[in-house]
Amino acid sequence: xxxxxxxxxxxxFFAGLLIYNHGLNKFLELWPFNDVAISDRDLFGLGALxxxxxxxxxxxxxxxxxxxxxxxxxxxxxxxxxxxFAIVLVHSDMSFGTWEKxxxxxxxxxxxxxxxxxxxxxxxN
Numbered sequence: 383x384x385x386x387x388x389x390x391x392x393x394x395f396f397a398g399l400l401i402y403n404h405g406l407n408k409f410l411e412l413w414p415f416n417d418v419a420i421s422d423r424d425l426f427g428l429g430a431l432x433x434x435x436x437x438x439x440x441x442x443x444x445x446x447x448x449x450x451x452x453x454x455x456x457x458x459x460x461x462x463x464x465x466x467f468a469i470v471l472v473h474s475d476m477s478f479g480t481w482e483k484x485x486x487x488x489x490x491x492x493x494x495x496x497x498x499x500x501x502x503x504x505x506x507n
Contacts (some may be wrong), residue, residue, distance in 0.1 A: 440464030451503020
């Protein structure tokens with residue numbers, strides 16, 4: 383039972399913080415479409431709009447599904463990949479303090495990916 387409560391708390395903590403601190407801002411930049419807000423977000427060479435859509439998927443939509451425990455292992459991959467690229471592409475030449483949060487999110491979602499959602503989730507495994 384303690385494992386399941388721990389997994390629930392991990393899902394609430396990591397997904398909730400990622401949604402609130404990062405994903406919601408990116409979602410609000412995307413909807414309604416705001417050219418000025420997203421024009422500097424072209425980090426992958428895909429174009430600003432495509433980059434923001436990927437950010438919203440990795441930092442807002444996928445964590446919502448992780449939070450409720452639906453297809454948790456699949457949806458936890460999106461924040462893992464997003465945080466990996468945030469560390470490597472955005473923060474790699476900066477001090478540890480600037481990419482520390484991204485590393486914590488990466489490890490948290492990796493833990494959720496490896497252990498699954500637990501009993502207190504929609505998937506219930």
